[in-house]
Amino acid sequence: MHIQDLQGVIFDLDGTIYLGDQLLPGAFEACSELVRCGKRLTFVSNKPLGNRQSYAAKLNQLGINASPEQVITSACVLGAHLAAHHPELRYYVIGEENLRDELRSYGLFISDDLIDQDEFQVIDAGSIQAVVVAFDRTLNYRKLNIAYQALMHGAHFFATNIDLACPMPGGAIPDAGATIAALEKASGRKLELAAGKPSPLIINTAITAMGLPAERCLMVGDRLETDIRMGLEAGMATALVFTGVSQRAHLAGQPYQPDLLLDDLSELIEAIQ
Numbered sequence: 001m002h003i004q005d006l007q008g009v010i011f012d013l014d015g016t017i018y019l020g021d022q023l024l025p026g027a028f029e030a031c032s033e034l035v036r037c038g039k040r041l042t043f044v045s046n047k048p049l050g051n052r053q054s055y056a057a058k059l060n061q062l063g064i065n066a067s068p069e070q071v072i073t074s075a076c077v078l079g080a081h082l083a084a085h086h087p088e089l090r091y092y093v094i095g096e097e098n099l100r101d102e103l104r105s106y107g108l109f110i111s112d113d114l115i116d117q118d119e120f121q122v123i124d125a126g127s128i129q130a131v132v133v134a135f136d137r138t139l140n141y142r143k144l145n146i147a148y149q150a151l152m153h154g155a156h157f158f159a160t161n162i163d164l165a166c167p168m169p170g171g172a173i174p175d176a177g178a179t180i181a182a183l184e185k186a187s188g189r190k191l192e193l194a195a196g197k198p199s200p201l202i203i204n205t206a207i208t209a210m211g212l213p214a215e216r217c218l219m220v221g222d223r224l225e226t227d228i229r230m231g232l233e234a235g236m237a238t239a240l241v242f243t244g245v246s247q248r249a250h251l252a253g254q255p256y257q258p259d260l261l262l263d264d265l266s267e268l269i270e271a272i273q
Contacts, residue, residue, distance in 0.1 A: 003129065005216070006039060006216060006217065006218050006237070006272065007039060007040060007212050007216040007217070008039060008040040008041070008042065008210045008212045008216060008217040008218070008250045009034055009039055009041055009042075009217065009218045009220060010041075010042045010043075010203075010206050010210075010217055010218070010219050010220065010231075010236075011039075011041065011042070011044070011220050011221070011225050012043075012044060012197075012220065012222060012244075013041050013043055013044070013045040013047070013055065013167075013219030013247055014045065014047060014166065014167055014244065015167040015221075015222035015223070015241075015243060015244020016220060016221050016223075016227075016241055016243065017031075017043065017062075017064065017265075018058075018062060019167060019168070019169055019177060019243070019244070020169040021058075021062075022169065023062045023063065023064075024243045024264060024265065025243070025264040025265065025266055026264045026265030026266025026267065027062075027064065027265045028062075028063050028064060029172070029265070029266060029269075030265040030266070030268040030269060031064050031065075033269050034173055034269070035065070036051070038175045040210050040211075040212065041066070041070060042070050042071075042072060042206045042209060042210055043055065043059065043066060043070055043071050043072070044071075044072045044073075044197065044202060044203075044206055045071070045072075045074070046073075046074045046135075046160065046161035046163055046175075046196035046197050046202075046226065047072050047073070047074070047135055047139060047161075047166065048073060048074050048075035048078075048095060048096075048098070048099045048102070048134045048160040048161070048196075049096060049098060049099070050073075050098055050134065050219075051068075051070075051073070051075070051076070051098065052068040052071040052072075052073060052076055053068045053103055055067045055068075055071045055073065056070065056071050056221070059071075064237075067080055068217070069209065070209075072202060072205050072206045072209065072225075073196075074134075074160035074196030074197070074202060075099050075102045075103070075134070075160055075195075076102065076205075077195040077196070077199075077201050077202045077205050078103070078107035078132070078158065078159075078195035078196075078201075078249040078260075079102055079103050079105065079108065079150070079162050079263065080106060080130055080204060081193075081195055081201055081203075082103070082106065082108055082130075082158070083106040083108060084109055086130065086156070087107060087108065089108075089109070089129040089130045089156065090107060090111050090127060090128055090129045090130070091103065091108055091110050091128070091129070091130045091131070091132055092110075092111045092128040092130070092131050092132070092146055092147060092150055092155070093110055093131075093132045093134065094131070094132065094134060094136050094139065094143050094144070094147055094179060095132065095133070095134035095136050095160070096134075096135075096136055096137065096138060099132075099160070100132050103132070111127065111128050126153045128150035128153070128155050128181070129155055129156065130145070130155050130156035130157075130158060131147045131150050131151055131155050131156070131157055131158065131183075132158045132159065132160070132211055133147070133157075133158070133159040133160070133176050133179050133180050133183065133191075134159065134160040134161070134176050135160070135161070135163075135166060135175050135176045136176075136179070136202050139179060143259030144179070144182065144183070145179050145272075147183055148183060148187055150188055151183060151187040151189045152187055156192055157183075157189050157190070157191050157192050158191070158192060158193045158194070158195075159176055159180055159193070159194040159195070160176060160194070160195055160196050161175070161176050161177070161194055161197065161226075162176065162177045162178035162180060162183075162191070162194045162196070163175040163176060163196075163223075163226065164178055165177075165178070165245070167244045167245055168221070172245070173212050196226075197221075197223075197226040197227060197230045198225070198226045198227075198229040198230035198233065199230070200230075200233070201233065202230075203219075203230050203231070203234045204234075206254045206273075207234070214234045214236050215235050215236070217236045217237070218231075218236060218237045218238070218239060218272065219231025219234070219236045219237070219238045219239070220238075220239045220241060220262075220265075220268065221238075221240065221241070221244075222240065222241050222242070222243060222244025222245050222246055223244065223245050223246050223255050224240065224246045224250060224254055224258075225246075225256070226249070227240070228240055228256045228257075228258045229244075229256040232256055232258075237259045237260075238258040238259050239258055239259065239260035239261075239268065239271070239272075240254070240258040240260070240261055240262065241262040241263075241264060241265060241268075242261070242263055243263075243264050243265075248261070258269070260272070
């Protein structure tokens with residue numbers, strides 16, 4: 001693989017470009033050199049805690065030039081997909097206010113809290129036609145109960161992403177996948193759709209935005225089961241960086257093997273040359 005063969009690079013964010021509010025080693029240098037070489041960059045995140053503008057602003061604050069159009073999130077992909085295919089449904093969202101606002105921006109109807117404070121029973125679970133699960137730091141039993149009752153009444157079951165944990169500077173914390181697993185176990189229902197990595201929905205959105213064929217792109221991320229799997233299934237070259245979730249010991253016996261292994265992004269340019 002040679003840098004001249006690549007026209008675009010898709011970067012994961014958490015654990016790849018930054019961790020918390022800290023830029024990871026080599027991220028600035030790698031992005032700067034790729035741009036200098038005329039390559040198109042796109043940044044993809046499963047975390048639905050902000051809109052594209054806020055993620056672009058964070059990248060710029062950390063010294064990496066990025067426009068909102070260069071950022072693809074699981075939230076914007078899910079919102080666009082649901083607006084195109086299920087615009088008529090009433091949704092209940094396990095997620096934070098930013099996500100609910102973003103889904104509303106696509107014209108979706110988001111149900112309010114429908115629970116009796118005294119009885120702790122859902123007032124009208126049958127009025128909820130779809131449940132959306134996302135990373136939610138305000139998760140509580142009330143939210144789980146509403147989602148559970150709606151699923152038991154036949155509501156559709158969607159999610160932004162399926163990550164079990166989210167990397168943070170002090171250690172990983174539970175992500176949407178843990179909530180999905182709890183609801184699947186309790187209700188006997190299975191998730192119908194997740195928009196984020198490794199779904200083809202999010203990678204196809206990124207490829208379309210870049211205007212490039214998959215075989216001319218490199219996917220760079222820190223997770224074998226999402227970033228690397230998604231890139232390989234899309235027909236891309238892939239690079240796994242060991243600054244986030246997956247480590248070298250995790251490679252043994254895994255079906256998704258990256259083309260490149262990087263201790264951090266400072267090794268990226270040399271590796272693809």
